[in-house]
Amino acid sequence: MYIVIYRFKVKQNLDQDFIKSWKGLTDLIYKYEGSLGSRLHKEKLNYYIAYAQWPSKTVFENSGGKLPIEAIKYRDSMRLACEEIEVSNKLEVVEDLLMDKIHAEK
Template sequence: MLYNFVVKPGQEDIFVDAWTNLTDLIYKHEGSLGSRLHKSETQQYIAYAQWPRQFVFDKAGSNLPEEADAYRDAMRTSCEKIEVLQKLEVVKDVLKQTPNV
């Protein structure tokens, strides 16, 4: 999944904190493989979330604790726009955790 977030000026810390906490809950309770958040030079953030299989993503959402709602609300409030750009399937993963230097 590829997401686009346009964050309101001055709301960056609130957004990043809420995104981080919600992503952690989704990993712990819904079976995702985690996510990465990137920021452009503008107020635009792009997140990439990875799931082991499409059906795991499709059934996700019902296992989250109540605190997830507060993080979702904080994300919605801190953003001018939230959209799913693409639903993607991993074909090959060569992303590393540390550089080879």
């Protein structure tokens, strides 16, 4: 598995516009480009971190050409809502211990 971590500095009062655009674009990337989805985290006021998961580095590097035209709307809207967008890390997964359910106490 391959992970790409993004950091966003969102303009004042544009958090909801950013989140809506991020969700729309992420959904299209999942549907059309083969990603495994993404999680968005709030770091602090106006700063967000997104963790995008891909089946492999190759799938990630070959992505982008299959998106429908509506992806441009989401991408442009997301960029307009941000002061900064950066890729902070690209990582290969070594071990994965994330769980899909909560472990019940006995």
